[in-house]
Amino acid sequence: GAGVSQTPSNKVTEKGKYVELRCDPISGHTALYWYRQSLGQGPEFLIYFQGTGAADDSGLPNDRFFAVRPEGSVSTLKIQRTERGDSAVYLCASSQGSNQPQHFGDGTRLSIL
């Protein structure tokens, strides 16, 4: 597809479980970003990849959160031992590079019961 693709669109799981959220960026975009959006708030930055490496992971809330982008394209956000406070919409965005607009996927709505 032409846009950023995120799967699944919805994920419901129990507290304490492990989840993986996938992001497939726009072809050719070298920069990839993960954000988290809670209800009624703007998105909050989690992590930024330039190619395969995490250029900035300062937004990850704690060590239960981890993200990879092994081949410089698809990225996976991994959350261990999920907590109810992790419930949010997780947004992925990609861009061509320096100071270019970020294009967002439709997000994954994560609900922790």
Added chain:
Amino acid sequence: AQKITQTQPGMFVQEKEAVTLDCTYDTSDPSYGLFWYKQPSSGEMIFLIYQGSYDQQNATEGRYSLNFQKARKSANLVISASQLGDSAMYFCAMSLNYGGSQGNLIFGKGTKLSVKP
């Protein structure tokens, strides 16, 4: 610390009229970018317009224009000739340049725009 402030939680505008959504920012870095995104109730974030800190002219994209006042650190979005489909949340965001590479976006809390027929 870098920050984006949107002071209008909600705005109403009559169809076909113009509306201004306010945004102020705070940064001590000289190089930055300012963005506006639209988020309809369906949830997707749609890029509208971009202004670089060194751009001399205000950005325009169709019915959208960005009123950039650097000394006041404001980057207000102007939507002309409002349409019913403009009803959505609007987010102002800022990026900082680290060695020429774009870093993360810092978002405001958003303004909910409602267009009345």
